[in-house]
Amino acid sequence: MSSTLLKNFIHGRYVSHNDNTCFDVINPATGEIIYAVEAASEALLEQSLLSAQQGFIKWSKTPAIERARILQRAAAILRERNDELARVEVLDTGKPWQEAAVVDVQTGADAIEYFANLCPSMMGEQQSVGDDFFYTRHEPLGVCFGIGAWNYPLQIACWKAAAALAAGNSMIFKPSEETPRGATLLAEILIEAGVPAGVFNVVHGDGKVGNYMVEHPAIAKVSLTGEVGTGKKVMAAAAGTLKKVTMELGGKSPLIVFDDADIDEAVTGAMIGNFYTQGEVCTNGTRVFVHQDCYDAFLERLLERSKNNVIVGNPLDPKTNLGALISSSHMHKVLDYIQLGKDQGATLAFGGERIKPLGCENGFFVGPTIFTDCTDDMRITREEIFGPVMSVLKFATEDEVIQRANNSDFGLAAGVFCKDIRRAHRVIAQLEAGICWINAYGNSPVEMPVGGYKQSGIGRENGIEAFRSYTQTKSIYVGMNKLEGPF
Ligand code: TXE
Numbered sequence: 001m002s003s004t005l006l007k008n009f010i011h012g013r014y015v016s017h018n019d020n021t022c023f024d025v026i027n028p029a030t031g032e033i034i035y036a037v038e039a040a041s042e043a044l045l046e047q048s049l050l051s052a053q054q055g056f057i058k059w060s061k062t063p064a065i066e067r068a069r070i071l072q073r074a075a076a077i078l079r080e081r082n083d084e085l086a087r088v089e090v091l092d093t094g095k096p097w098q099e100a101a102v103v104d105v106q107t108g109a110d111a112i113e114y115f116a117n118l119c120p121s122m123m124g125e126q127q128s129v130g131d132d133f134f135y136t137r138h139e140p141l142g143v144c145f146g147i148g149a150w151n152y153p154l155q156i157a158c159w160k161a162a163a164a165l166a167a168g169n170s171m172i173f174k175p176s177e178e179t180p181r182g183a184t185l186l187a188e189i190l191i192e193a194g195v196p197a198g199v200f201n202v203v204h205g206d207g208k209v210g211n212y213m214v215e216h217p218a219i220a221k222v223s224l225t226g227e228v229g230t231g232k233k234v235m236a237a238a239a240g241t242l243k244k245v246t247m248e249l250g251g252k253s254p255l256i257v258f259d260d261a262d263i264d265e266a267v268t269g270a271m272i273g274n275f276y277t278q279g280e281v282c283t284n285g286t287r288v289f290v291h292q293d294c295y296d297a298f299l300e301r302l303l304e305r306s307k308n309n310v311i312v313g314n315p316l317d318p319k320t321n322l323g324a325l326i327s328s329s330h331m332h333k334v335l336d337y338i339q340l341g342k343d344q345g346a347t348l349a350f351g352g353e354r355i356k357p358l359g360c361e362n363g364f365f366v367g368p369t370i371f372t373d374c375t376d377d378m379r380i381t382r383e384e385i386f387g388p389v390m391s392v393l394k395f396a397t398e399d400e401v402i403q404r405a406n407n408s409d410f411g412l413a414a415g416v417f418c419k420d421i422r423r424a425h426r427v428i429a430q431l432e433a434g435i436c437w438i439n440a441y442g443n444s445p446v447e448m449p450v451g452g453y454k455q456s457g458i459g460r461e462n463g464i465e466a467f468r469s470y471t472q473t474k475s476i477y478v479g480m481n482k483l484e485g486p487f
Helices: 042-061 066-078 080-094 104-121 153-166 180-195 205-213 229-238 263-279 295-309 327-344 398-406 422-430 463-468
Strands: 008-010 013-015 020-029 032-038 126-129 132-140 143-147 169-175 199-203 221-225 244-248 254-258 289-293 347-350 367-373 387-393 413-417 435-438 469-476
Touching: 008 042, 008 180, 008 327, 013 042, 020 080, 042 132, 042 143, 042 169, 042 199, 042 205, 066 104, 066 153, 066 180, 066 289, 080 104, 080 153, 080 180, 080 244, 080 254, 104 153, 104 347, 104 463, 143 153, 143 205, 153 169, 153 180, 153 221, 153 463, 169 205, 180 199, 205 229, 221 229, 229 244, 254 435, 263 289, 263 295, 263 387, 289 295, 295 347, 295 367, 295 387, 327 347, 327 387, 387 398, 413 422
Parallel strands: 143 169, 143 221, 169 199, 221 244, 254 289, 254 413, 289 387, 367 387, 413 435
Antiparallel strands: 008 013, 008 199, 020 032, 126 132, 132 469, 347 367
């Protein structure tokens, strides 16, 4: 039975409520319940809104340099508590320690630090118009609502909180019901750093709780990280009050290997783009297009390294580099896609099985899986699987592969591996994707804006663009002469 009860975090403290609807969180590596969570009732959600409105009044009046100082302290605390927080992420998500220990907390702290540095830079403009002039103010939006996915729980909470709070807003954040602890600890840390009560509240629950807040008139903007289907529901629910939305959604991204590519680098890119975080990364390059002239060499190296270098095991073991999928239902969804790939005629070149590592026999593990002889019309090459399942496709010409890569409703990411720099930039410029890599894959520094084309998203996270997306511009015109008119 669960050892602790995780509560909602509102106005600087954990709060409870009488109707006590609870749900359990499972450790994906063991299948065991690790703790229970109190879902937020409507009364509690209304309490979080009042709190966030009070927090907004105070925080938006706090000088930018002071906001920056406080957020810098929060970034420092995150880094001091890196290992403790990384362990929370491993237990909630099933991802390997060797990832969480160096990526999840660090990239969250980087975001808070980066946006803290931007705080004082939010300046208006002034322009003379004859004797008159106008100036602009970039003002915060108010109370924003962040909705997190379960693959990078703390990082996603940090990315959304950093931009929103740096711009002077307050935020109510709902983590995924699969992985709620990381965001709640972030709320504690922000209070410890000096963020006023109410500026960052955390409420728990599923899509119903999310939908209540998205529809609520007191919410000025919604920022979602989640599946495309969820994005459509959230956007529809936000329409009723015409609130701003940022959507970081799913993808089925192409990773293209040209005949002059460094084969080992391309294999590294393909394995990162399919097996890192056990394939549960939205930007994954899950359609690997390989030029016919290097296809055999690529496949040989890929199979050899997949066989020898992927260690599926207890995520807490530093040697493990492929962890457990988030839930039993998600594992079975991935296994169903693998069966579908076989049914539709792809060749299962490697893996494709559930794995029961020693000591984690009840966990939700699927080994690294590679399909070859794939065609563009198969469901495994058109739909997001969100597991360690790579589809390898062959191509002959540059024009052909660009057309095939763009033949998707998604447009999140893309990768190109080749040595010809003119071709690399020529091809990447034609790919319909918002996050692209050349001879690299997966790097996402906070300075770089990230977000999708087409149905993979709206707006951007990180980078200056994200900072501006949490403000609204007010223009003020000043008449310097006696006002005259025709009436
Ligand atoms: O998403 P879900 P998951 C995507 C990734 C994959 C998905 C996996 O590609 O598609 O996220 O995360 C809440 N109204 N990205 O399974 O199920 C729900 O409670 C309001 C893209 O968690 O869509 C959860 O908190 N909220 C990303 C959140 O939405 C609702 C990077 C997401 O749930 C709701 C990482 C509703 N009607 C993952 N229904 C990127 N592009 O950067 C659900 N929720």
